[in-house]
Amino acid sequence: MSTERDNALLQKKKSQVLLAALILVALILLPKFIVGYWLRVFTVIFMFGVISQGLNIMAGYMGYIPFGNAMFYGIGAYSTAVAMSHGVPFVLSMCIGAAASVIISVLFGLPVLRLRGHYFAIATIGLAGALLSVVENATEFTGGAMGTTLPIIDKPPQQLYSYFYWGMLGLMVGTTLAMGLIMKSKFGYGIRSIKANEDAANAMGINTTYHKVVTWAISAFFTSLAGSIYAYWMSFIAPTEVFDVMLVVNGIVILLVGGMGSILGPVLGAFIFELLSELTWSHFGEYHLATLGISTILIVFLLPKGLIGKLESLKKKSIPIQDGKIY
Amino acid sequence: MTILQVNSLSKKFGALIATDNVSFKVEKGEIVGLIGPNGAGKTTITNLVTGALPKTAGDVFFRGKSINGLKPFQIAGLGLTRTFQVVQPLEGMSVEENVLVGALFGKKNRNHDLKRAKKFTDEVLHLVGLEEKRSYMVSDITLPDLKRMELARVLAMEPEIVFLDEVMAGLNPTEVDAALALVKKLRFERDLTIVYIEHIMRAVMDISDRIIVLHHGKKIVEESPRKVASHPAVIEAYLGKRYADICKVRETENG
Numbered sequence: 270m271s272t273e274r275d276n277a278l279l280q281k282k283k284s285q286v287l288l289a290a291l292i293l294v295a296l297i298l299l300p301k302f303i304v305g306y307w308l309r310v311f312t313v314i315f316m317f318g319v320i321s322q323g324l325n326i327m328a329g330y331m332g333y334i335p336f337g338n339a340m341f342y343g344i345g346a347y348s349t350a351v352a353m354s355h356g357v358p359f360v361l362s363m364c365i366g367a368a369a370s371v372i373i374s375v376l377f378g379l380p381v382l383r384l385r386g387h388y389f390a391i392a393t394i395g396l397a398g399a400l401l402s403v404v405e406n407a408t409e410f411t412g413g414a415m416g417t418t419l420p421i422i423d424k425p426p427q428q429l430y431s432y433f434y435w436g437m438l439g440l441m442v443g444t445t446l447a448m449g450l451i452m453k454s455k456f457g458y459g460i461r462s463i464k465a466n467e468d469a470a471n472a473m474g475i476n477t478t479y480h481k482v483v484t485w486a487i488s489a490f491f492t493s494l495a496g497s498i499y500a501y502w503m504s505f506i507a508p509t510e511v512f513d514v515m516l517v518v519n520g521i522v523i524l525l526v527g528g529m530g531s532i533l534g535p536v537l538g539a540f541i542f543e544l545l546s547e548l549t550w551s552h553f554g555e556y557h558l559a560t561l562g563i564s565t566i567l568i569v570f571l572l573p574k575g576l577i578g579k580l581e582s583l584k585k586k587s588i589p590i591q592d593g594k595i596y
Numbered sequence: 597m598t599i600l601q602v603n604s605l606s607k608k609f610g611a612l613i614a615t616d617n618v619s620f621k622v623e624k625g626e627i628v629g630l631i632g633p634n635g636a637g638k639t640t641i642t643n644l645v646t647g648a649l650p651k652t653a654g655d656v657f658f659r660g661k662s663i664n665g666l667k668p669f670q671i672a673g674l675g676l677t678r679t680f681q682v683v684q685p686l687e688g689m690s691v692e693e694n695v696l697v698g699a700l701f702g703k704k705n706r707n708h709d710l711k712r713a714k715k716f717t718d719e720v721l722h723l724v725g726l727e728e729k730r731s732y733m734v735s736d737i738t739l740p741d742l743k744r745m746e747l748a749r750v751l752a753m754e755p756e757i758v759f760l761d762e763v764m765a766g767l768n769p770t771e772v773d774a775a776l777a778l779v780k781k782l783r784f785e786r787d788l789t790i791v792y793i794e795h796i797m798r799a800v801m802d803i804s805d806r807i808i809v810l811h812h813g814k815k816i817v818e819e820s821p822r823k824v825a826s827h828p829a830v831i832e833a834y835l836g837k838r839y840a841d842i843c844k845v846r847e848t849e850n851g
Binding site: 453454455458459461462464465466468469470471472473474475476477 | 646648667668669672673677678680684685686687688689693696697698700701702703704709710713749753
């Protein structure tokens with residue numbers, strides 16, 4: 270009886286996968302057709318896609334807003350810079366940064382994740398501030414507040430920027446797939462239960478502390494990788510730039526626009542927010558921040574569950590319910 | 597076989613003694629009623645036994661092993677579970693997902709992967725009669741259905757003993773009958789041991805093998821349902837000393 274519906278569902282899924290594959294191929298080929306400026310814009314979009322995914326698993330799925338997540342971006346960037354200045358190859362430096370981020374998130378997470386809601390958010394801002402001070406003052410190691418340089422790759426700019434474009438695109442796709450798999454797993458149900466009702470989750474046999482700490486470590490891992498690629502891409506980083514809380518604020522706005530607690534929300538949000546930001550910047554000049562702010566408020570006001578949430582509620586209305594099962 | 601043993605359990609909230617030196621045992625397969633006027637300390641005992649609150653003094657043994665100091669998720673993992681007096685659904689999830697979380701986590705070492713957990717969820721939803729509402733969000737169903745869902749969720753955890761904390765509160769008489777039938781059915785089909793906390797006397801009397809009466813945190817009576825109903829200490833706790841005295845006088849007059 271339900272085979273017809275199952276087939277229709279399978280068809281639909283197939284066409285969705287096909288669409289995603291087409292978009293991905295288009296994005297991979299894009300650097301052949303666009304030049305420096307737009308290549309840069311897209312790389313930033315992918316970067317924010319990754320940062321927002323890191324925020325999404327914490328805030329969107331688990332209900333803990335990690336305002337200090339910029340610290341992992343900073344750790345990734347600085348680990349890469351310091352390691353590469355000692356002759357370590359890039360990929361290995363990136364892994365060192367990711368390992369450092371994971372270790373720090375676990376060490377801090379064990380005490381800090383006992384705090385709930387706003388207290389947790391504020392505590393992470395404090396941690397990020399403390400780490401920023403450490404990096405600014407460990408001058409002989411990090412270059413201090415003046416910032417530090419990374420080796421420059423000797424390639425023509427278009428080719429060079431294409432490399433970082435593909436690198437960041439790969440990271441965003443990888444992060445999104447990883448998040449999708451995590452959220453479909455048993456662990457994912459554990460995370461969602463914590464947001465839904467932490468006390469009930471605990472009573473139902475979910476080790477909430479373990480889930481919270483591991484989730485933050487996952488978030489830290491991917492955020493750190495984005496920081497590493499960014500550092501190598503810019504070849505110059507300063508502490509206030511990579512430990513900037515605005516990275517997280519932008520990421521949260523992206524989440525709100527795209528849709529919290531959905532896998533594609535951060536990606537969609539990053540595209541819309543960054544393109545909107547570019548448009549307002551190029552068309553409204555000095556008023557661009559005001560225009561951007563107002564359009565963001567409008568989007569959030571009109572789409573309280575984000576774009577993905579809106580799409581889903583439209584889809585739900587169009588699909589009939591039978592046997593109590595939504596097909 | 598004694599499945600749960602509580603020895604001299606006490607809990608103080610500042611100067612208030614919420615649980616005062618309470619001891620009791622629960623045998624496998626039993627339904628033990630836990631009653632008492634409002635504020636007698638029934639839910640506090642549930643919280644103490646399941647690890648939701650730290651105890652001031654006393655010991656709790658589950659299957660002969662001490663579970664003092666264990667966290668709620670560890671106790672749930674052993675097979676000791678509870679429902680909540682005020683329903684605690686996982687907000688933002690469907691009925692099915694709520695039950696699935698119970699099947700995925702709950703009692704440890706069941707080797708439940710996602711596929712098996714989903715199958716087990718189907719089974720439990722069928723058992724409690726929530727199949728038709730499985731894809732509803734928990735915010736969209738009625739209180740009786742929410743209570744049903746909490747039962748389903750607890751069953752999905754495959755516990756050995758459950759504290760049912762007022763699963764019938766807020767239900768009308770017809771709904772109480774339906775819930776009562778369900779609890780009876782579950783007892784036989786799932787071989788459950790139940791500690792049953794309830795205000796609705798009809799339900800407790802009907803279902804319990806043994807009843808423990810609490811008053812001001814103390815255990816005052818532990819008897820069979822028939823004897824509890826006419827026990828002077830119970831009447832005094834519920835209706836006051838004067839009424840209890842009148843009853844005594846009447847009893848002696850009637851011979």
